[in-house]
Amino acid sequence: MDYSIEVSGVNSLLIRFSDRADPQLITVIGRCCELIKQYLNNCLIDVVPSYTTIMVTYDLLKGEDEMVRNALELAVSQLDSNSVLSSQVRRETVILPVCYDDRFAPDLTLLSDTLALDCDEIIRLHSERVYQVFAVGFSPGFGYLGELDPALRVPRLSTPRTSVPAGSVAIAELNTAVYPQATPGGWWLIGRCPIPMFDKSRADPCLFEVGDQVQFQPITMDEFHCLKGA
Amino acid sequence: MGGFYITKPGVMSLLQDQGRFGYQHLGITTGGAMDEHASRWANRLLGNKPNAVVLEVTLGNVALEACADTWIALTGAELGCRINSTPLANWQTHFVRKGDLITMGWAQSGMSGYLAVADGFHAAPEFGSCSTVKREQLGGLTGGALERGDRLAFRSAERERYPLKRSVPPCFIPDYTAELNVRVIAGYQAAQFHPESISSFYASKYKIKAESDRMGFRLQGETIESGITGLLSEGISYGAIQIPADGQPIILLKDRQTLGGYPKLGTVLPLDSFSLSQRKAGETIGFTEIALADAQYLMKRFYTFFSV
Numbered sequence: 001m002d003y004s005i006e007v008s009g010v011n012s013l014l015i016r017f018s019d020r021a022d023p024q025l026i027t028v029i030g031r032c033c034e035l036i037k038q039y040l041n042n043c044l045i046d047v048v049p050s051y052t053t054i055m056v057t058y059d060l061l062k063g064e065d066e067m068v069r070n071a072l073e074l075a076v077s078q079l080d081s082n083s084v085l086s087s088q089v090r091r092e093t094v095i096l097p098v099c100y101d102d103r104f105a106p107d108l109t110l111l112s113d114t115l116a117l118d119c120d121e122i123i124r125l126h127s128e129r130v131y132q133v134f135a136v137g138f139s140p141g142f143g144y145l146g147e148l149d150p151a152l153r154v155p156r157l158s159t160p161r162t163s164v165p166a167g168s169v170a171i172a173e174l175n176t177a178v179y180p181q182a183t184p185g186g187w188w189l190i191g192r193c194p195i196p197m198f199d200k201s202r203a204d205p206c207l208f209e210v211g212d213q214v215q216f217q218p219i220t221m222d223e224f225h226c227l228k229g230a
Numbered sequence: 231m232g233g234f235y236i237t238k239p240g241v242m243s244l245l246q247d248q249g250r251f252g253y254q255h256l257g258i259t260t261g262g263a264m265d266e267h268a269s270r271w272a273n274r275l276l277g278n279k280p281n282a283v284v285l286e287v288t289l290g291n292v293a294l295e296a297c298a299d300t301w302i303a304l305t306g307a308e309l310g311c312r313i314n315s316t317p318l319a320n321w322q323t324h325f326v327r328k329g330d331l332i333t334m335g336w337a338q339s340g341m342s343g344y345l346a347v348a349d350g351f352h353a354a355p356e357f358g359s360c361s362t363v364k365r366e367q368l369g370g371l372t373g374g375a376l377e378r379g380d381r382l383a384f385r386s387a388e389r390e391r392y393p394l395k396r397s398v399p400p401c402f403i404p405d406y407t408a409e410l411n412v413r414v415i416a417g418y419q420a421a422q423f424h425p426e427s428i429s430s431f432y433a434s435k436y437k438i439k440a441e442s443d444r445m446g447f448r449l450q451g452e453t454i455e456s457g458i459t460g461l462l463s464e465g466i467s468y469g470a471i472q473i474p475a476d477g478q479p480i481i482l483l484k485d486r487q488t489l490g491g492y493p494k495l496g497t498v499l500p501l502d503s504f505s506l507s508q509r510k511a512g513e514t515i516g517f518t519e520i521a522l523a524d525a526q527y528l529m530k531r532f533y534t535f536f537s538v
Contacts, residue, residue: 055465137489
């Protein structure tokens with residue numbers, strides 16, 4: 001596997017696998033993170049995967065630069081073995097219910113005109129696909145899910161909204177996402193998910209991590225309120 | 231349980247420890263005291279654990295009433311701190327009696343002052359840390375800055391607990407008005423930048439812009455062209471120097487977003503990021519390169535000093 005290791009800080013190294021995002025690579029990156037956590041268990045501070053990179057931060061008083069580099073190289077070398085490829089899917093696909101009702105989808109009509117597709121067709125294309133989690137960031141629990149069906153790809157809105165409601169399901173460029181918190185945002189809003197993306201009181205505050213798979217399931221307004229209340 | 235009752239919260243007063251680690255993969259930033267040199271000294275003067283919770287007061291204008299006896303330590307920005315109108319020396323410990331009013335004026339030098347209390351302030355940690363990150367509504371008392379009427383809890387301490395006042399040796403007290411030369415560890419996309427861009431970056435002086443905050447310090451000066459396009463978002467370390475499309479550098483600090491897609495030419499030596507956080511808008515800074523091994527030596531020495 002081709003990769004390079006860059007310095008990303010006094011106690012931080014970044015593994016770069018490629019310049020192009022790719023659904024297979026991101027699964028491998030997810031697996032690589034697990035191996036890094038095993039090998040460097042006692043000196044790790046943070047392991048941050050994203051699209052084509054993994055940034056590793058370590059405790060300078062517990063780990064030497066060379067030892068960390070060697071562990072990263074060892075982790076990457078394990079990725080070519082069959083055992084890793086056969087255990088690609090680490091967890092079950094996360095199913096996220098989405099209500100695509102107009103009241104939650106202020107951009108759906110405009111999107112339908114822009115793409116020259118029926119709203120129903122947009123919903124079908126959006127919910128049929130199994131997405132990979134390419135990165136989690138921007139805000140806690142914000143997952144960059146991809147890649148969208150080529151028929152659904154649009155640039156970001158020219159004027160971002162100053163506030164997007166929490167739970168909004170959105171698309172832009174190659175990605176789709178659910179906004180975990182009410183934040184400013186420039187993506188097209190096409191629905192809403194009743195399950196909180198980030199909840200600090202849950203054992204698993206985030207529903208997914210990089211490398212996991214996610215699929216959307218259309219629900220009605222009644223089902224939305226039922227799930228929201230539950 | 232003793233406490234300080236906040237009668238004047240100031241511009242931005244936050245409970246901080248050394249930060250929230252191990253959750254950046256969920257998009258949760260580290261936060262933490264902006265100036266670890268000052269905040270760690272405050273805890274050290276009182277013999278606290280290095281990660282004890284301190285009060286970070288940015289710009290000043292704060293008043294607190296003590297509901298119990300305790301010892302405090304003051305470090306960082308010079309805020310003209312007083313007890314019942316008697317001036318208190320900075321970089322030193324002081325005994326505080328029940329009923330005393332502690333006041334802080336506006337920062338005369340530096341940006342953030344630290345007030346530590348014997349054994350640290352009590353707060354409920356979230357994701358392993360009490361550091362307040364307003365954007366994420368995590369840490370502190372309620373996920374935000376202190377407000378009038380808040381109560382900062384601590385266990386009271388008797389005068390006899392410390393036989394003497396303690397102060398920081400003068401050689402460890404920084405001058406926040408001195409021009410800062412920031413040491414940079416080359417890294418990330420540094421090798422892909424135009425070499426002329428890199429040399430002009432190191433040859434130039436940059437002014438700190440008013441839009442600087444806990445997320446990052448924005449600089450104004452010579453435009454740097456990276457010549458790099460189409461970068462995907464990747465992990466951002468503390469002190470990363472990001473060059474956005476307008477070519478004006480941004481140094482990412484404690485409340486930075488965990489991911490970013492702008493080219494980066496390296497990271498600031500953490501010691502200098504601590505010093506940078508004490509510089510005011512309008513002041514100028516310069517940059518020099520430091521070898522990774524030298525940078526690691528300096529940081530190991532710093533953390534070893536504060537871990538004993």
